[in-house]
Amino acid sequence: MASCLDDQNCVNPKIKCDSIDACPGKCQWKNEYPVCSDCETESEGCPEDSHCVYDPRLPKPAADDTETPKVCVPKSPPPCGGFIGSQCPEGLFCYDQPDDGCDTSKGGADCGGICL
Numbered sequence: 001m002a003s004c005l006d007d008q009n010c011v012n013p014k015i016k017c018d019s020i021d022a023c024p025g026k027c028q029w030k031n032e033y034p035v036c037s038d039c040e041t042e043s044e045g046c047p048e049d050s051h052c053v054y055d056p057r058l059p060k061p062a063a064d065d066t067e068t069p070k071v072c073v074p075k076s077p078p079p080c081g082g083f084i085g086s087q088c089p090e091g092l093f094c095y096d097q098p099d100d101g102c103d104t105s106k107g108g109a110d111c112g113g114i115c116l
Helices: none
Strands: 008-011 026-029 050-054 070-074 079-081 094-096 112-115
Antiparallel strands (some): 008 026, 094 112
């Protein structure tokens, strides 16, 4: 059985099982963010202190992508990573900063991130 990433929990809500290691499960994010529908308006369906972006926890989508989920994230999340390697507060995880022009897959070793 494959394990979940550090920022996910393995859940198995439908099957009674003594050990999650012996049962099929599904990985779910530890921290949930509301899904939003339209990144064109930056905040469609998001709380006032959030904005709508492609989910930074997932690989960056192609320019013509219409399937990758968009979520409401805080407008000012704590920063992480980057040149100084700052850590996230307990319970949050570091993800690549969306739309900052820095791409870790293209040599951006010191790209900054956001804590979610």
